[in-house]
Amino acid sequence: MTTGQVPAGSTTQALEVVNLRDGHGLPLVLLHAFPLDHRMWASAVDAMPGDFTVLAPDLHGMGRAPDGPRTPGLEASADAVVSAVRAAGYDRAVVAGLSMGGYVAMAIAERHPGFVAGLGLLDTKSTADAPEARLNRLRVAHQVEAERDTTAVLGMVATLVGDTTRAEQPRIVPLVESWIRAQRADGVAWSQRAMAARPDRTHVIHDVAGPVLVLVGDEDVMSPVSAAEHMVVARRDAELVIVPGAGHLSAVERPAQVAEALADLVARASAH
Ligand code: MLT
Known part of the structure; x- marks a missing residue:
């Protein structure tokens, strides 16, 4: 596993891109769920057919990533992912995200359309939050923030992992x-505020x-x-x-x- 880093620009904080697999052609960029980090992709990458490179940054506030900008927003994460992947030497990539990672993937597609050679949306949704959410x-x-730990989000495990798993x-x-216990309280808070601010x-x-x-x-109760x-209608x-x-963490559970589905996406993007 190797890593590359790009210095912070004026509007984005630097993100580190973890290279989960070296390979050829279009790379696959995997964006993790909340409140997790790039480690959630390990078993999927172990099972991945093909010989393409797989990159997986930690998103702002999670894992080893720095906090995001003062005003939380997934747009900053999107810009920082693209900067970091470009700094690693790739102008285009297949971008796939699970749940929060999917929200960031859609923000990348909106803000950097030329960068996205293919889009994978896993256990996610394209709509904004309802007011109560x-x-x-x-x-x-x-x-x-008040409690200075992540206990308040530990209970999410009940809805993240499916009954069969x-x-x-x-x-x-x-x-x-x-993985949840390893996250930082301020990073969890930043991510929650960033997700709350996302548009449809x-x-x-x-x-x-x-x-x-x-x-x-088929047992995902968070992004059903x-x-x-x-x-798909869109x-x-x-x-x-x-x-x-x-359940919700399909990449961890199955x-x-x-x-196999992600490798097929990369193959179709490469042939496009
Ligand atoms: C996730 O898995 O990333 C979260 O469930 C996303 C969310 O809270 O909307």
């Missing part, structure tokens, strides 16, 4: 809990120049199958993959199926 994020942000792969729950980006999916993959676990279908030629026996 937004208020809840702001309440959680305030709470983790809990029954058949019991090691996954403590693994995800350990359904229109972006329609305009992506390359292929689009929409993938969802109906949210995936809403995105882009009729998108490939819809529904992963049986997976890594082989997710890896």
Whole structure:
């Protein structure tokens, strides 16, 4: 595993791009969920067919990434991901994100359309938060800051991991809990505020120049199958993959199926 870093620009904080696999051709950039970091992709990358490079930054506030700018916004994360991947030597990439990573992927597609050779939207949604969900994020942000730890978001594990995974792969729950415990309270607060501020980006999916993959676990209760279908309506030629026996963290719960779908997306983008 190697890493590359780009200095902070005037509007973005530097992000580190972790190189999860060296390879050839168009790289795949994987953007993680909240409140996790790039480590959530390890088993999917282990199972990944093909020989393309796989890059996975930690997004602002999470993992080893610095805090984002003073005003939280996923646009800053989007710009910083593109800067960091460009600094690693790639002008274009297939960009795939799971949940919060998907929100950032859509912001990249909107702000840097020429960068996106293909788009993967995993267990995510293109709509903005409803008012009560937004208020809840702001309440959680305030709470983790006041308590100076991430206990307030630990309970999310109950909705992140699907019922089948809990029954058949019991090691996954403590693994995800350990990733959440490792996050910083101020980073969790920044991310919640950034997600609360995101707009509806359904229109972006329609305009992506390359292929689009929409993938969802059939037991995902956070970004359910109906949210995936809403995105496919925006882009009729998108490939819809529904992963049986997976909850919200499909890439952690069913890594082989997710890896296969992502490798297929890279192959289609490379041939486009
Ligand atoms: C995630 O998995 O990234 C979060 O569930 C996203 C969200 O809170 O909307």
